[in-house]
Each structure stands twice: as C-alpha cells, then as structure tokens.
Amino acid sequence: MNVLLTGGAGYIGSHTAVELLQAGHDVVVVDSLVNSSEEAVRRVERITGRTVAFHRADCTDPAALRRIFDVHDVDAVIHLAGLKAVGESVAQPLRYYRNNLDALLNLAEAMDEHDVRNLVFSSSATVYGDPEHLPLTEDSTLSVTNPYGATKLFIERVLEDLAAADPRWHIVSLRYFNPIGAHPSGLIGEDPLGVPNNLFPYIAQVAAGRRERLTVFGDDYDTPDGTGVRDYLHVVDLAQGHLAAVDHLGDTAGCRVYNLGTGRGTSVMEGLRAFERATGAPVPYEVADRRPGDVAVCYSDPSAAARDLGWKAALTVDDACRDAWNWQSANPGGFGGAGS
Ligand code: NAD
Numbered sequence: 001m002n003v004l005l006t007g008g009a010g011y012i013g014s015h016t017a018v019e020l021l022q023a024g025h026d027v028v029v030v031d032s033l034v035n036s037s038e039e040a041v042r043r044v045e046r047i048t049g050r051t052v053a054f055h056r057a058d059c060t061d062p063a064a065l066r067r068i069f070d071v072h073d074v075d076a077v078i079h080l081a082g083l084k085a086v087g088e089s090v091a092q093p094l095r096y097y098r099n100n101l102d103a104l105l106n107l108a109e110a111m112d113e114h115d116v117r118n119l120v121f122s123s124s125a126t127v128y129g130d131p132e133h134l135p136l137t138e139d140s141t142l143s144v145t146n147p148y149g150a151t152k153l154f155i156e157r158v159l160e161d162l163a164a165a166d167p168r169w170h171i172v173s174l175r176y177f178n179p180i181g182a183h184p185s186g187l188i189g190e191d192p193l194g195v196p197n198n199l200f201p202y203i204a205q206v207a208a209g210r211r212e213r214l215t216v217f218g219d220d221y222d223t224p225d226g227t228g229v230r231d232y233l234h235v236v237d238l239a240q241g242h243l244a245a246v247d248h249l250g251d252t253a254g255c256r257v258y259n260l261g262t263g264r265g266t267s268v269m270e271g272l273r274a275f276e277r278a279t280g281a282p283v284p285y286e287v288a289d290r291r292p293g294d295v296a297v298c299y300s301d302p303s304a305a306a307r308d309l310g311w312k313a314a315l316t317v318d319d320a321c322r323d324a325w326n327w328q329s330a331n332p333g334g335f336g337g338a339g340s
Pocket residue numbers: 006007008009010011012013030031032033034035036037057058059060079080081082083084099103122123124125176177178179
C-alpha cells in the first residue's frame with residue numbers, strides 16, 4: 001500500500017514510517033516541521049534503505065494538501081500531525097483548536113475528493129480524563145480536561161459522524177497511552193524542543209547531564225510507592241500498532257477505536273530505577289508538589305487491539321530505557337546536534 005503519514009517527521013511518525021517501509025509499504029510524509037526536523041526522514045531512509053517522498057506542507061493549508069493527493073496515488077492515511085503539549089494548549093487554546101481541527105477537516109475533505117477513505121487517527125488516552133475505573137476500556141467514560149484533549153475528543157466525534165454518513169469510509173482511532181523509548185538503531189528518537197514536559201525525556205536529559213535533577217511531581221498519591229502510575233509503551237510497539245491498524249482497515253467499514261497500551265502500570269520511581277539500570281548511573285531527583293491536572297493512575301485494557309488487530313505490546317520499560325539512552329547518547333543535541 002501507499003501510505004501517507006501526516007506528522008511523519010515527528011517522534012511517533014518517524015518510527016511508524018520505519019515499520020511501514022520494513023513491511024513493504026510505500027510512505028509519503030507530509031509535515032510542516034513545526035515540531036520536528038527533516039533529518040528524521042533522512043534517518044528513516046538510512047534505517048530502511050528505502051526512499052520516502054517528503055512534502056514540507058501544513059495540513060491547515062487545503063490547497064497544499066490537494067496538490068499532494070494529486071501527485072500521489074494514496075491508499076491509506078495515518079494522521080499524526082498535531083500540536084500535543086497539554087500546558088501549551090491551556091495557554092494557547094486558539095492555536096491548538098485552529099491547528100488540530102483545521103488539519104483534520106482539510107485532510108478528510110482532500111481524502112474524500114480523491115476517493116481515499118482509509119484513515120488511521122492518532123488519538124490519546126487523554127480522552128478518558130480522570131479515570132473512573134481501571135483498566136480503561138474503549139467504552140470507559142470520556143471527558144475533557146484541557147484544550148489539547150478537547151481536540152482529540154472532537155476529532156473522534158467528527159470521524160464517527162463521517163463514517164456514519166458515508167459507509168465507504170474505513171476509520172480507526174488509536175488511543176495511545178504513554179509512548180517512550182527510541183528505535184534500537186539509535187538513529188531516531190524523541191527530540192523535544194526546550195524543557196521536556198514528559199517524564200522519560202526529562203530523565204534522559206538528567207542522565208545526560210543536561211539537567212541537574214528530576215522533579216518528581218508528588219509522592220503522596222494512593223499508589224504503592226506514592227508516585228503517579230502510567231502505562232508506558234515502547235514507541236516501536238506503538239509504531240507496529242499503526243501497521244496492524246492499516247493492515248486491518250479493510251476488515252469492516254465504519255469507525256472503530258482501540259487502546260494501544262501494555263495493560264501494565266509503572267510508577268515514576270519505577271521508571272527512574274529502570275533508567276538507572278539502563279545507564280548504570282544514579283539519576284538525581286527531588287520530590288515536589290503534585291503537578292496540577294495530573295491523575296494518580298492510568299493504564300489500559302489493550303485486549304480489543306489484540307482481538308481485532310492481532311497487536312500486543314512486546315517490549316518492556318527496560319527495553320525502552322535502553323533504547324532511549326542509546327539514542328540520547330548517540331545524539332546529545334537531537335537531530336540538530338552532531339548526531340551519528
Ligand atoms: P511530534 O510533535 O513529534 O509529531 C507531530 C508532528 O506533526 C510534528 O512533526 C509536527 O511538525 C507535525 N505537525 C503539527 N501540526 C502540523 C500541521 N498543521 N501540518 C503538518 N504537520 C504538522 O509528536 P508525536 O509524539 O510524534 O505525536 C504524534 C501524534 O500522536 C500527535 O497527534 C499527538 O497528539 C499524538 N499523541 C502523542 C502522544 C505522546 O505522548 N507522544 C500520546 C498520545 C497521542
């Protein structure tokens with residue numbers, strides 16, 4: 001298949017491109033590079049020995065999208081393009097609504113015009129808000145706690161309406177839990193701009209000496225060691241989940257939703273210890289107050305994806321720490337640095 005990846009130069013998109021290419025699919029990447037580097041696409045080509053058609057374009061530009069569909073015979077689209085920082089979305093709601101919603105609406109219109117109606121969408125466990133019951137199944141209560149989460153929930157709704165209105169659409173929304181780690185080659189990985197918001201990129205920068213110590217946001221949660229618990233999944237497992245979704249798009253018409261997670265929870269302190277095992281050195285930390293908006297525990301029931309897509313996470317948090325450290329050590333400045 002010829003698969004178009006919006007946001008394909010980003011963290012999850014670049015890993016997804018590798019898995020698609022290695023499975024024999026062709027890949028077209030559309031990315032504005034607002035949060036990524038074209039170097040990631042070149043590295044994908046190095047890992048796979050395959051060529052990627054790259055278009056620097058913004059999905060909020062309908063004419064640009066149309067031109068891309070005019071020149072490529074696309075079979076399916078994976079829509080990963082979006083702004084994703086929760087705190088930034090609270091500070092800049094209009095930018096988030098404009099970017100994430102316009103991108104999806106323009107993309108769906110361009111697809112429809114070009115008779116391409118196979119779509120996989122990057123949703124997020126953030127649509128569950130503060131979990132009422134654990135583990136989270138796809139029919140758990142949905143809620144919105146910030147503008148970023150609102151864009152994901154609203155897009156899921158748009159996609160349901162689209163599939164209900166026209167049975168030619170085949171749509172899968174994937175609700176990712178917490179992706180971590182990097183490709184085992186050390187050539188691609190997460191390259192956050194500025195101070196990392198997320199736990200593992202922050203720990204990696206402390207381990208690399210770029211930051212003094214990790215701040216653990218709260219050790220008084222109702223969890224075994226008092227720190228927050230999440231369902232961390234290796235980004236290569238997540239990328240393979242996209243491959244499985246693309247391969248199963250034709251199974252049924254309509255709009256389906258799947259959790260992609262491991263089904264296991266790991267606490268902040270367990271994550272920190274896993275990283276220490278990967279590097280062989282202690283990671284300094286201090287405990288501070290809870291981060292506003294954080295929930296105590298969040299993990300998935302991933303059994304629907306296993307049943308329908310034949311997908312299961314195979315790698316561990318230790319594997320992810322090893323690969324993240326390999327990436328961080330080989331590329332101390334990310335894609336913009338000296339690199340490998
Ligand atoms: P990322 O920022 O590395 O990748 C997103 C890519 O989209 C970037 O390369 C960015 O340049 C591009 N982009 C943004 N707006 C665009 C636009 N209008 N037009 C074209 N390109 C645009 O982030 P990621 O972690 O790889 O996330 C990919 C997707 O997965 C996002 O939609 C994100 O919301 C979702 N997601 C991420 C996580 C996570 O923890 N990383 C969790 C759940 C869901």
